[in-house]
Amino acid sequence: MPAAVTFRSVSRHFGAVKAVDSVDLEIAEGEFFAMLGPSGSGKTTCLRLIAGFEQPDGGEISILGTSANGVPPWKRHVNTVFQDYALFPHMAILDNVAYGLMVRGVDKATRHKAAEEALDLVKLGGYGARRTGQLSGGQRQRVALARALVNKPSVLLLDEPLGALDLKLREAMQEELKGLQKRLGITFVLVTHDQGEALSMADRVAVFNEGRIVQSGAPEDIYNRPKTRFVADFVGSSNILSPSLSGSLSGDRRWKSLRPEAFTLEPGNGRLSLTGTLEASSFMGAVRRVSLKVADTSIHAHLPAGAALPADGEALTLHFAPEALNPLEDAA
Template sequence: MPTAIELRGLSKHFGEVRAVDELDLDIVDGEFFSMLGPSGSGKTTVLRLVGGFEQPTAGTILLGGEDVTDRPPFGRDVNTVFQDYAIFPHMSVRQNVEYGLRVKRVPRTQRRDRAEEALATVRLEGYGDRRPHQLSGGQRQRVALARALVNRPKVLLLDEPLGALDLKLRREMQIELKQIQRDVGITFVFVTHDQEEALTMSDRIAVFNQGRIEQLATPVELYEQPASAFVAGFVGTSNLLTGEVAGKLLGEDGTFVVRPEKVRMTAPEEAPAPDDRTCVARGVVREVVYLGASTHSVVELDAGTTLTVSHQNTDRSIDAALERRDRPVALVWQRDHLVALAGGAPHPATTPEEETA
């Protein structure tokens, strides 16, 4: 498939800090691509470099096969939606959406038609005459999106645009954003530190760490087959088994991860015998955390580490789960649910001097 964005040897240094470090990346035309990582990992800097808001220290940026490395933002066929939306309060919704077309001197009738089309795309038909202060947070976010889409860019850059919304609205907008992207067929490049957003919307995800990509994969591959301890710890909750603990429980050296939902907790006397398919660990429940839809139990193992077990709150009584605190239990999981990991820090590392998102 043709590429919308090609980054070759891209670097950005702020003094001694390497915010982006010799990055190579291809983003396919028409995909929803997310850059995920902790604060200071380099993802926002990459977005700003693609948008032309920063100049690279080294490397090249190609859009649609054309070198735009030295072009200013207005010379690139991209638009950006920022977290704060930057909507003009003195203008109507329609005037906000039309603004970019006015700058380009598009005729008035054509401006209005394209603005109404863009508002319909983001499901804001009939809102053109309203003022921004009359809109909800989610509606203002859609106005910012419509203003970017009305220019019909080849690439739309989104810098954590859902960060200011409450949880319920954010989840609704995640689904709507993905549907809009499918409808318009534009390449979306989405920056976030929220793993749920990335997993929900993306065709592919790049996990950033200290200016480099730790893993590039589909959401399913990223969650089920993390490439490193860093990715396993940042994307979802993970149980790491390493060193002496791995030797005791698995009979193998190395570092392994098993997700909490793959682990089953049972009474010690009901645990099966470990074999070449089944792993069994014994311990004591130290904490039980009720999360509404699910419950997490933290178990201190006899082998010398702690594991988290997650189960859905369906027909199981939460009172029974709470009563397990300080009681001995056995944990059981299948060996094929273990993932062997490469090296890497298990927790996100940040540098204060680096970018903030």
């Protein structure tokens, strides 16, 4: 079975800016794939390359085993959910959803029936007669989803689809999108700058920085075994230990990352420890966030909310398992 999307050293330059710089990528069919990165990292350009809004300056893009270079967007079996939804303001909801079928010449009764079904799928049955202006942000998002899904695409592209929604709605939509993807079995490609979103929804995550993929893998791998300082810092929060500090702890002089939740107050068998001055601690609900000054480095730790701490400015020792120290590939 061919991969849903393949990039072979694909580049896209805008003047001197290498938006996408020789990217290799393979997205399996039926996979929920997330492209994660800060703004300007090239993830959105990659999405636009798959959709066909951009053409590569170098390399080859294949969709379902067929080269997509030079193929216009309207001839690709790929649909997009846009960040601003891009619903047609002059059309009723039903006609928005039926648009893809309309331009393919599907007759009115058939396409309206399909559009109704797609609206049911996103729990907006009966909204077909309304105008886009009468819907809330969350509802427009669902219409945009229905409008893409009605075409039964091989690949569905989602460009920061939840960015404009409030927190509660976003969490509900995350679960719903994931459920929908499992049910329909369509390949989803999600572009997001929100690491929580990428980790919770995707089967596989590619982390982008400066036009390149710096690491890709299962969410657990990305989170637990970041390869570089950039990934360790961008995906979740992480303590970055300099070669000298990590050398003094384990004798291994390399850059290391250490997750804040790895720390405990209790010493244990074979556990390593860090001693410093307690700078500040703040109550975060489920945890207490502690900042500890060790030499010239600030170390952040998440401790149980009820942990007994000394006063600020006093000495404090924190313990962690040696395997929590994750070596990074950055040059020492």
